[in-house]
Amino acid sequence: MAEKTTGEMKATLGLTGLTMNAMALIAPGAFLWLTFYGQATEGSTSPSMWIGIVFALLLCLATAICYAEMAKLYPGTGSSYYFAEQAFLNHEKAWRFARLSKFIVGWASHLYYWIYPAVMVATTGIFVGYVVGTLYPHFMSASNPGPMFMMLVAILFTFGVAYIAHRGVTGSTSVNIAINVIQISALLVFAVMAIGYRTNHPAGSVAWQWDATSADAYNYQFATDAQGNIVRNSDGIPQALRDASGAVVPYHVSYPWKDASGNFLSHPNAKSVVGIHDFGSMFVQATVAILILVGFESVTAMGGEAKNAKRDVPIAVITSLLVQGAFCYLIEYFAANYALSSGYSMQSASGSAAPIGDMMVMVGDAIFGAGHGRAFMLIEAVTVFLALIGTTLSCINTGARVTYAMGKDQEVPEHFGILHEKNLSPHRAIWTLAVISAVIGCIGLLMVFGDAGAPTDAAIAALPHGFWSSFGYLTHARMAALPNTWTTITLASNFGTFLLYGLSCVTCIVCFHGHPKFNVLKHMIIPIFGIAANLVCMSFYLIGPFLGYGTKMEPFLALGIAAVWAIYGGIYFAMNSKKQGRTTMVTVRTTT
Secondary structure (H helix, E strand, O other): OOOEOOOOOOOOEOHHHHHHHHHHHHOHHHHHHHHHHHHHOOHHHHHHHHHHHHHHHHHHHHHHHHHHHHHHHOOOOOOHHHHHHHHHHOOOOOHHHHHHHHHHHHHHHHHHHOOHHHHHHHHHHHHHHHHHHHHOOOOOOOOOOOHHHHHHHHHHHHHHHHHHHHOOHHHHHHHHHHHHHHHHHHHHHHHHHHHHHHHOOOOOOEOOEEEOOOOEEEOEOEOEOOOOOEOEOOOOOEOEOEOOOOOEOEOEOOOOOEOOOOOEOOOOOHHHHOOOOOHHHHHHHHHHHHHHHOOHHHHHHHHHHEOOHHHHHHHHHHHHHHHHHHHHHHHHHHHHHHOOOOOOOHHHHHOOOOHHHHHHHHHHHHHHOOOOHHHHHHHHHHHHHHHHHHHHHHHHHHHHHHHHHHHHOOOOOHHHHOEOOOOOOOHHHHHHHHHHHHHHHHHHOOOOOOHHHOOOHHHHHOOOOOOOOOOOOOOHHHHHOOOOHHHHHHHHHHHHHHHHHHHHHHHHHHHHOOOOOOOHHHHHHHHHHHHHHHHHHHHHHHHOHHHOOOOOHHHHHHHHHHHHHHHHHHHHHHHHHHHHOOOOOOOOOOOO
16 A cells, blocks of 8 residues: 655645534534434433533533634644644743643543544444334334344444545545535424424324334324233234224324323423523533534644645634534424424433434424325435434544544554555554444444333334344343443543543643733633533533432443543553653753
8 A cells, every 4th residue: 555654734625625524523414313312311311401412512612712722823733632732842831741741632532533433333333223124124123223233334334434534635525515515404404394393283282103113103092902002903003093983083292291200201392492400410411412512623633734724724613613513403402302292202212223213204294294204204314324424534534633643753653644645644544443433333332222222121022033133132121231332432432522622721721821812711711611611521420320310331431441541541651652762751842
């Protein structure tokens, strides 16, 4: 394979290209569909889903301002890793800590950048399993796809996207521009439809209810037998309840807050959707919701490929987050939560591989007519798949470039700092990251319906039998006792995000301390808020479960992963320094 050990990346990206690359990683087309499930299974905290996103957005905005300000001073490849080095080297008193600080930031960023792509490929496996189950219900369950099938999809998807990344950033940008336009348009259409469905179906009116077994919606009440089981025909379609005259009894919708067991079901009004409910729930939801907002900083890793990095990179950082997070996500998540009802509750969402897909079918049936909702969902699914390509592509590009920067500095094995001679892409880092993503992605799919999302024994028994469709499913009790592996790797990645963002806010303070361009709001107050917000979210991994918020196994396992990574990082840094004869502290100061 052709390699280039010297030279630099080619500057090809303008403001549009930089912004679109960052927006592709935030990707509201993918995450509304895919993260809703993870947030729905976070115990009693799900009523605070929307406000949790708002808190995560404020955290990200504070961090984004820090990134934008640092990018004005130090444009280049490496993002926060590069900023940490330059901020300390250019500081009159702290310059000796430059190497140590940049390694800590770079190593922490890998906890995020090396697991995040794995979350995406695992999510793609779940997504494709749902779609295949919808089209071929006798082969695959849409609500509970087969782990082996999802793993196969994750592996194939990983290396397909890695190939696109290997071809170079120019081709990646063209893909991302098209994907962003399509996904935003498609999901905003669903948001309008979901809000319209709720407003046109007040409590007591005839509406639709979801049936997970047949993966479809019906506007009649279901007939049940003496044991309370739904009566179905030979194709699994629920039969309609009939009154004394033989007429079909229509289904009348309601919007209950909780069921008899205290499980949250739906919001009684729009005010409830945007309510805090309680601060603990808000913080727990933010620890998951951060997944849908990260990525704005990815553009700072492409400074070496920007035509005018000092001007365009800071604008792209803020613009990408505001468009995707403050506009798209807040509208879409409001619509999805507002559309919850007795016909499709939060409990229905926590038991499905794709709650938004289910809601698209139900809302589509109501608006386009019975049977047409599934077609609407499949059209939307195509846009989500495109968004997943863009998201995974962008995070592999970003992660590989941070690894490339560390490779050039010999802080990780030197071969990571090599560019492909023709494509000028960090191909070794890309393919290494692809292998890591495939492995961790498969681990995330081992028990994707564990813990709170464990299906009932009846649902497990009803799965189509076969290696691809049912192998890996245990009993309900055993699955409920095991951690949700998808949530575990998601929280591990998110913990890396909080750690990286908190460290980046610290770096911003160091960067502008004593600098002529120091601004107390942008370079002190906002970074301090960012540090505090990130620390609060990280602390909830530990204290949240003890206070009764969310699940327990997944955040503790995520903390364990982070601890192991930190310990390994310390050992590696010490051994690598000894091998190269380098000191921890910088002895000779070079500034830019």
